[in-house]
Amino acid sequence: MSSSDERQDIDKIRSEIDKVDSEILRLLAERKSHALRIARAKGEFDRPSRDQTREEDLIADRIAAAAQHDLDSELIIKLWRTIVNDSVRIQQEALGRAEEPNGGITVAIQGIEGSYSHIAAEQFFGTKGIETAYVRAKAFSDAIDEVTEGRAEVAVLPIENTTSGAISEVYDLLLESDLSVVGDLKLRVRHCLLGIHGTTPADIRKVYCHPQAVAQCSDFLASLEDCEIVHFSDTALSGKRIKDLNDPSIAAIASEEAARLYGLEVIKTGIANRAENYTRFVVVAREPVEVPEGVPSKTSAVMAVGNRPGALMDALSIFREGDINLVKLESRPIPHNPKEELFYIDFEGNVADHEVADLLDALTRQVRFLKVLGSYPSRDLRPRPDADTRKPIEPSGREKLVSPVVSGQSPQGYRLGSRGHKPANTIVEVGEARFGSDELVLIGGPCAVESWDQVIASARAVRDSGGTVLRGGCFKPRTSPYSFQGLGFEGLDMLSEAGKTFGLPIVTEVLSPEDVEEVAKKADILQIGTRNMQNFSLLSAVGRTHRPVLLKRGMSSSLDELLQAAEYILHEGNQQVMLCERGIRTFETSTRNTLDLSAVPVLRGRTHLPVVVDPSHAAGNRDLVAPLALAAEAIGAHGIMVEIHPKPEEALSDGPQSLTLEQFDELARALGVPRRQL
Numbered sequence: 001m002s003s004s005d006e007r008q009d010i011d012k013i014r015s016e017i018d019k020v021d022s023e024i025l026r027l028l029a030e031r032k033s034h035a036l037r038i039a040r041a042k043g044e045f046d047r048p049s050r051d052q053t054r055e056e057d058l059i060a061d062r063i064a065a066a067a068q069h070d071l072d073s074e075l076i077i078k079l080w081r082t083i084v085n086d087s088v089r090i091q092q093e094a095l096g097r098a099e100e101p102n103g104g105i106t107v108a109i110q111g112i113e114g115s116y117s118h119i120a121a122e123q124f125f126g127t128k129g130i131e132t133a134y135v136r137a138k139a140f141s142d143a144i145d146e147v148t149e150g151r152a153e154v155a156v157l158p159i160e161n162t163t164s165g166a167i168s169e170v171y172d173l174l175l176e177s178d179l180s181v182v183g184d185l186k187l188r189v190r191h192c193l194l195g196i197h198g199t200t201p202a203d204i205r206k207v208y209c210h211p212q213a214v215a216q217c218s219d220f221l222a223s224l225e226d227c228e229i230v231h232f233s234d235t236a237l238s239g240k241r242i243k244d245l246n247d248p249s250i251a252a253i254a255s256e257e258a259a260r261l262y263g264l265e266v267i268k269t270g271i272a273n274r275a276e277n278y279t280r281f282v283v284v285a286r287e288p289v290e291v292p293e294g295v296p297s298k299t300s301a302v303m304a305v306g307n308r309p310g311a312l313m314d315a316l317s318i319f320r321e322g323d324i325n326l327v328k329l330e331s332r333p334i335p336h337n338p339k340e341e342l343f344y345i346d347f348e349g350n351v352a353d354h355e356v357a358d359l360l361d362a363l364t365r366q367v368r369f370l371k372v373l374g375s376y377p378s379r380d381l382r383p384r385p386d387a388d389t390r391k392p393i394e395p396s397g398r399e400k401l402v403s404p405v406v407s408g409q410s411p412q413g414y415r416l417g418s419r420g421h422k423p424a425n426t427i428v429e430v431g432e433a434r435f436g437s438d439e440l441v442l443i444g445g446p447c448a449v450e451s452w453d454q455v456i457a458s459a460r461a462v463r464d465s466g467g468t469v470l471r472g473g474c475f476k477p478r479t480s481p482y483s484f485q486g487l488g489f490e491g492l493d494m495l496s497e498a499g500k501t502f503g504l505p506i507v508t509e510v511l512s513p514e515d516v517e518e519v520a521k522k523a524d525i526l527q528i529g530t531r532n533m534q535n536f537s538l539l540s541a542v543g544r545t546h547r548p549v550l551l552k553r554g555m556s557s558s559l560d561e562l563l564q565a566a567e568y569i570l571h572e573g574n575q576q577v578m579l580c581e582r583g584i585r586t587f588e589t590s591t592r593n594t595l596d597l598s599a600v601p602v603l604r605g606r607t608h609l610p611v612v613v614d615p616s617h618a619a620g621n622r623d624l625v626a627p628l629a630l631a632a633e634a635i636g637a638h639g640i641m642v643e644i645h646p647k648p649e650e651a652l653s654d655g656p657q658s659l660t661l662e663q664f665d666e667l668a669r670a671l672g673v674p675r676r677q678l
């Protein structure tokens with residue numbers, strides 16, 4: 001092809017492009033005329049000119065349609081935001097209204113204007129045409145409180161940096177708070193050395209800067225001679241401070257934006273160790289956002305997988321099976337639980353997608369704890385395959401007999417706890433005990449912790465007889481306020497020491513949501529007593545911990561109510577829940593309660609959660625404990641919990657139903673529990 005042919009070809013193509021562009025202009029004009037017609041209609045019906053849901057839906061539709069033409073979603077988002085904003089402006093002018101563009105939003109940030117959080121928030125909301133007002137917070141936790149307590153609608157918080165890594169404090173705060181992640185943003189951070197007018201690098205003796213900036217600019221800072229680094233909570237504030245001090249020997253590390261805002265000079269740019277220095281910010285709000293279908297999105301969650309070989313691998317393989325792209329995995333220690341780690345994960349997709357819902361279902365079947373922090377729009381679009389179908393595991397032998405699937409039973413107000421959700425038994429492992437497995441777990445200990453001697457003697461007896469968990473009440477839920485109320489945290493210290501001495505994990509009852517955090521520091525299993533089975537704030541509080549929960553059946557509650565109470569715990573994230581039948585109220589007065597043994601096979605049919613039986617509180621009389629315990633074992637209980645006392649006649653509570661240490665040993669033999677190898 002000659003060069004004049006080529007020229008002609010290019011000219012021809014260009015004229016085609018001109019035609020397309022003039023068509024685009026004609027269409028934009030046509031769109032504008034429709035916008036004006038809508039304005040008239042809105043004016044007549046007195047409707048607001050901005051309908052955010054419709055705007056988001058519209059953009060989502062355009063992204064989906066554009067994907068069929070292989071057009072980039074980012075381009076479509078930008079283009080249609082501009083078009084939609086222009087339409088709104090046209091309508092507002094036509095109606096003579098001066099509504100704030102998109103209503104405006106109050107944003108809590110750690111730091112002041114000019115900080116990177118501020119720049120991130122400006123970018124995040126600015127591109128959406130949303131006006132911002134700021135609430136300044138001293139610490140990240142204060143920024144979260146501003147939102148939780150309603151003084152700000154959202155908070156923008158840094159979560160990780162490409163050079164200095166995860167900002168662990170923010171991760172931990174996200175897990176503790178009730179806020180949802182509603183967006184994220186990657187900001188290119190350009191640290192600059194700032195000084196007052198006329199400062200030269202040779203003048204500098206002190207640099208004020210944020211610890212994160214110290215980490216990200218460590219090479220540059222190490223190159224400064226005779227220079228002191230002073231830590232500051234906020235980059236922009238350090239700039240403001242040096243302006244106020246007006247001293248050329250003091251510099252700060254902050255953004256160019258901060259230099260502009262506070263009238264400082266940029267002495268040097270590009271001082272970070274890596275030229276490409278990005279910080280990712282998350283936007284959090286009180287309510288989760290609904291991501292319209294078709295909009296590319298991401299989900300953030302936290303999980304604990306348990307401490308056994310392959311546990312993390314098993315959880316991750318669920319992502320591979322669902323073909324869901326895991327884009328982030330960050331581990332964090334769990335306070336007071338050194339054997340386990342928490343994993344923060346980000347993956348593509350949103351909770352409203354059925355593929356993601358299936359993935360979360362599969363994960364809850366596998367992990368010990370799972371909390372979704374939120375789904376939010378993200379930039380990358382990827383087509384998703386259809387979800388696979390998982391076959392339930394068919395039980396056989398004794399397993400099939402003790403967990404019968406009763407036909408016609410569909411879950412009543414619970415899902416996560418149902419067999420339909422998870423066909424295989426949940427195994428809760430605590431020390432040597434494996435609740436939910438074929439090995440019967442024997443729990444023994446006093447009704448209440450009363451003294452060192454009493455709890456040590458009981459713990460020794462439990463260990464010697466083959467029990468694998470030590471029980472003991474420290475906070476006692478007594479029917480009468482005049483009865484012994486327990487030794488409280490002092491008792492918990494004793495129980496914990498006794499457990500450690502004899503290598504036994506401990507279970508104790510927690511009575512109020514305020515105590516949960518403190519009790520969970522020492523107790524290996526948190527017990528919810530019969531009187532608290534429907535204390536929903538308590539159930540939610542234990543659901544947020546990483547300790548297994550032994551949930552006792554309310555003395556007047558149905559099994560469906562028990563399963564719904566368990567659902568409160570599961571729903572909060574904690575998947576390690578065990579149910580306990582402890583006797584119910586009937587017209588029969590020969591026993592303290594009536595042990596509902598049929599609860600065991602009924603529960604085992606309906607739920608994958610382990611089932612424990614407490615014959616002591618059911619009987620109220622030590623002579624009945626052994627026969628009821630043997631019956632419970634025969635009918636398929638995964639665990640048996642029995643009260644014991646070195647001197648039952650001197651017990652401060654429930655003496656008549658407590659076994660002597662010798663009787664406990666006899667029972668353990670009759671149950672076939674192996675003695676422990678000492």
Ligand code: PEP
Pocket residue numbers: 447473477509528529530531552582617
């Ligand atoms: C207990 O096990 O200590 C107890 C108080 O039991 P319940 O809640 O079943 O009465």
Ligand code: MN
Pocket residue numbers: 447448617643653654
């Ligand atoms: Mn008791």
